[in-house]
Amino acid sequence: MDKIIADLDDYKQRAREVRDVLLGNLVRLGEVPSPTFRERRRAELLQQIFTENGLQNCSIDEMSNAMAVMPGTEGGENILVTAHSDTDFTEEVDHNITLQTDRVIGPGVADNSLGLAVLASLPELVDCLGESFRNNIILLSDSRSLGRGDLGGMRFFIENNRLPLKAAVCMEGAELSRLSFGCIGVLRAEVNCTVPDEYDWTKFGAASAIVSLNEVISRILEIPTPTRPRTNVMLERVEGGESLSTVATKARLQFEIRSDSLETIESVANQIDSIIAEIDSREGGDVTWKVIARRRPNSLPFTHPLVNNTKLILETLGLEPRMTPSTAELSVILDHNVPAVTLGLTNVERLHQMDETIYIEPMFTGIAQLIGLLRAIDKGKCDGD
């Protein structure tokens, strides 16, 4: 590792030399709308960039995952580098990106256009370093990562991939110094409340779907959640009603149960199921719930060489590793016994806002950590037992 650690500053400097290519790719990719389930156009552009860079096996699969291979000098094993291609923004949103001297502004630039841009720029970056990898590097933009997508792209890739994976690195724009090597368990679900259109508003009780939903929320918040294993219920989105002066006939809540323990998740889910059944039987309308996505808790050991060496690389670059669990691609990869970590690439402000902002200078540190880690994996420094 000594040589890699010593080279990190040089990687950072070399990353600056491909700044134009990186930012050019960021703008080109980031201005193509890519909401979950509609990632095809962005995948096609990425495939075009891969092809322009002379990469092998450039392809798009039926889930709109785009993939290419940077062949290694020996090519015995494969290192997966991945970034999700979907964003939180619909196609109707103006995806115009603005570049200022020190930052880039636009919807989705952090989550996760920057991840894709680094993926697209990696071949030129490696060229610029003048070094090569022994193992193949698989570059993958995975689709359907967010919300209802339920990691569909990564699941499809992992289940159908025939290339043996030595390790994987997932990239997210936000936030530099992030290091995820484990996943908490998640159950993502939604509650739907409806009352008939002809509902008599003079009746007491659930005079609107919003009242029913309010009851559901109050009861969910009363469920005791343990601190060990760490568990909480996150209420994430509420929508309902049509307009002023009309009875709300529909209301919806989206929420997650997160926990280190699968059993605890199931226990909380059972309590919610009882609450929903009780309210459904009592009120005039329908109250139902359904599970949208599940993740099993999983983690690399804290002492795994991949975790240790990633920490070392971050610390050498002056970053204090912020170890946060992931709920995304990492869980699918770890479930298939492939050692993996997720890294953040730069400093971010106003995440998920229209003026989402990422800073340019920290990107070079983010790229240096990625190159350093790939070299460490390539040289077998991150192999577990």
Add this chain to the structure above:
Amino acid sequence: MEINRWLETNTFHHSDFGDVHKLVEEKEKQDLTISLCLPTLNEEQTIGKEVVILRSELMTRVPLLDELAVIDSGSTDKTRDIAESFGADVYLASNILPERGEKKGKGENLWKAIYQLKGDILVYLDADIKNIHPKFAYGLVAPLIYHSDMKYVKAFYERPLVVSGGSRPAGGGRVTEILVRPLFSLFFPELTAFLQPLSGEYAVRRDVLEQIPFPIGYGVETAHLIDVHQQWGLEAFAQVDLDQRLHRNRPTRQLGRMAFGILKTFLSRLESHEIIQDFPETSPVLRQFRSLRERYEQVEYEFQFEERPPMLEVEEYKDKRELGE
């Protein structure tokens, strides 16, 4: 040259030139140099993106452009800082040929670019393009590289992604369809072949640019078309479909001021090319109106209709390029 034949032979789509490596090969074979100029005035929202995309794709990845410059009219926002930080050569128009004085207008920047930049071909792109793409530059220079008889290539933005079998209207914006096309139809019918004669994106050979005068204001594109057409004919032109251009939408009153500038330039060309003689003096003032509660107020815009002479008549230019008498 007959319009329909010109539309067949001199109208292209950018995808005709998608092989940029081949284009660069041909450019190098002809030993041509290409400079790209972005005239700016307060374009901080879009300038960074334009510089980064054009430099990374057409200078770093393939060496099509030899120079990328911003010629700025004195922006009060961060336009110059941003352009410079992303590697453009940035010039303040007032610092170029300072002994010739300072005039405000896009035409002034385009004219000074001829003096400042080095290329055999100059590509001018507006700096407010939101959907900038390398095709804006390679699409415009390609006809000049592949066709030695073409001198002036203009952009238009037309082809939708999906077309039916039938016909559909094709043309330009409001000022084009209401003012310029009717005027061309009356006096220069061949020039009606330009689908968007006012587009701010074009590539031109230096030996043409240095022979034509430059109005400093809105009329520069119209004047170019008329002057080049009078001297070299329609066959010197080509137009390229760049698909779609997104830019800020201008309010009608602003278009009124633009139309006024174009009309004034047009009338001056009718006179200088002796199409209409003894034309009476016209007012340099455009009058628009606004309402203030219960009364109306006149708003006057006074325009300076000035032109820069052909660069070949400028001593400093001849000295710089070592052109003899």
